[in-house]
Amino acid sequence: MSSYPRIARFRSVDELRSHLATLDAPIPLDDAPRSAADGSPLARPLVLGDRTVGNRWCIHPMEGWDGSPEGAPTEILLRRWRHFGSSGAKLIWGGEAVSVLNEGRANPNQLSAPACGRAGFAALLAEVKTAHLATFGRDDDLVVALQLTHSGRFSKPVATGRVPRIAYHHPVLDARHGVNPDDASCVLTDADVERLIDAYVTAAKDAAAAGFDMVDLKACHGYLVHEFLSARRRPGPWGGDFAGRTRLLATLIERVRAECPQLLIGVRLSLFDIVPWHMVDGRGEPFPFTGSLPYDCGFGVDEMNPLAYDLAEPIALLRKLRDLGVCAVNLTAGSPYTVPHMQRPAAFPPSDGYPPPEDPLIGVWRQIDACRKAKEAVPELVMVGSGYTYLQEYVVHAAQATVARGWIDSVGLGRMVLSYPELPADALAGTPLVRGSLCRTFSDCTTAPRHGLRSGCYPLDAYYKALPEAAEVKAIKARMGS
Known part of the structure; x- marks a missing residue:
């Protein structure tokens, strides 16, 4: 557990503001939540391509490791999708990650596009829409996406262990995750990349046929498409310079747009990263990197100080995504496998993590501030923010304030929706939040x-x-x- 003060300790917005001032983490906070009737900025509609989203709440993709062994939906999985539909959020960003190939599943029970097919995708969408319509009486302002992915070096399609597929050999992650640095067979060939693109297009076609409004081409959290963004060490057309490293994502967008013109395209993007961390003597520390400068294995990383981020390339990518016709990006950071304290600020670390090396509020501010800088640089692109769950009682205060200031267009919730799916609806209705249901990380x-x-x-x-x-x-x- 964290030694830092817990959010529940702060009995007022002013108390939290005072603490934030000591951290130099000026997260903006409204004085009080406002309902839709009271003019909440979170109740404003949002134009997304040729659709209009009914409010500024978004639900992030949340997996349950609970599909069938073949990769099809199960009842417990459909329960989660029903909760997404009844949450009150009008943008359901992806539901959960669906692997475009069986080999790319992160766990043996992840949804698989070949196993789901159009019928499986239609079943997922029906749960969301039916629940939303039953709860709110309309769904014409609801936009639902399906997230498509390949887990890359974190692929574990069978229970016996990981079966990594990588863009390039990483000097830290290979050793940490059991990849033999001399094994070329786990590195995708250029022909493998072409086949992967075809698999994404097939999955997108099935999503379109099932009635989804949008697909999310996942490029975050260390998974395969995200890893290609840092593939400076990869020779050939899919790595090296910025054009090469972004070519896979750009090609996916171009192919899906050409073959599924009715689909909106979004990208969940890790906006920045830092060098991987690990547990040392009961505390979190970065892997040694001073002998590896400039650090060339990250995206959005300061090459000479990889404990800090550098938004130059991510902002260039956002401009490229805008020009390619991407309607929105869902911004996150890093990877839960390598820097959980930065990617998912929490008081209590997961079993493969480490105690927070900083007050988690600093991590919340880091993401909010980076998103603000991205939005200022590319104002035409719709952006969804992440990392708000740790604010707990004050999540609505911060969400209202960041949207009202134009720092972000929509605020996404992930972990919070597992414990309190109705939070967006309660906030917009002016109903006091149920403190006993708030995610405590x-x-x-x-x-x-x-x-x-x-x-x-x-x-x-x-x-x-x-x-x-x-x-x-x-x-x-x-x-x-x-």
Whole structure:
């Protein structure tokens, strides 16, 4: 657990503001939540391509490691999608990551596009729309996307272990994740890349046929398309310079636009990164890097100080995405496998993490501030922000303030929706938030799947609390001493 003050300790907005001032983390906070009737900026519509989204709340893709062994939807998975639909958010960004190939699944129960097909995708969409229509009486202002991915070096399509597929050999991540640096067979060939592009297009066609409004071409969190953005060490057309490293993402966009013109295209992008961290003597520390400067294995990283970010290339990419016809980007940071404290600020680390090396509020501010800079640089591109869940009681205060200032267009919720899916609806209705349902960043939703269990909010969701896995998660955390 964190030694930093917990959010629940702050009894007023002013108390939290005072603490933020000591951190030099000026997260903007409204004095109080405002309902839609009271003119909340979160109730404003948002133009997305040729659609209009009914409000400024967004639901991030949230996987449960709970599809069938073949990669098709199950009842517990569909339950989560129903919650997305009844959340009150009008932009459902991707639902959850769907691997375009069976080999690219991050776990043996991840959804797979070949297994789902049009029928499986249609079932997912029906759950969202039916729940939304039943709860709110209309769905003409609801936009639903499907996130398409390949897990790359984190692929684990079978329970026996990872089967990595990588863009290039990484000097830190190879050793950390069991990749033999001399094994060329796990590096995608140029022909493999071409086949991968075809698989994305096939999945996008099925999503369009099923009725989805948008596809998200996932380029974040260390997965394959994101890894290509840092592939300076890869020879040939898919690596090297900026044009080569962004070619895969650009080609995916061009192919999907050409073959699925009715689909909006979004990109979930890790806006910046830093050198990987790990646990050392009970605390988090960066891997040694002073002998590896300039650091050439990151995207959005300061090459001479890889503990800091550099937005020059990410902003250039955002401009390129805008020019390619991408309608929106969902901005996040880093990877949960390498820098969880930066990617997902939390009081309690997951089992494969480390205690937070900074007050998690600094991590929240880092993402908000980077998104602000990106929005200022490319104002024409719709942008969704991440990292707000750690604010807990004050998530609405911050969401209102950042949207009102034009720092971000829409605020996304991820972990929060596992414990409190109705938060957007409650906020817009002017209903006081249910404090007992607020995500407290216990990280059980990450610890469970790291041990082969289904992901969910075991502490706060009564459904998950009653599952047999709840006792296993509790035992794992006891062994961790958390």
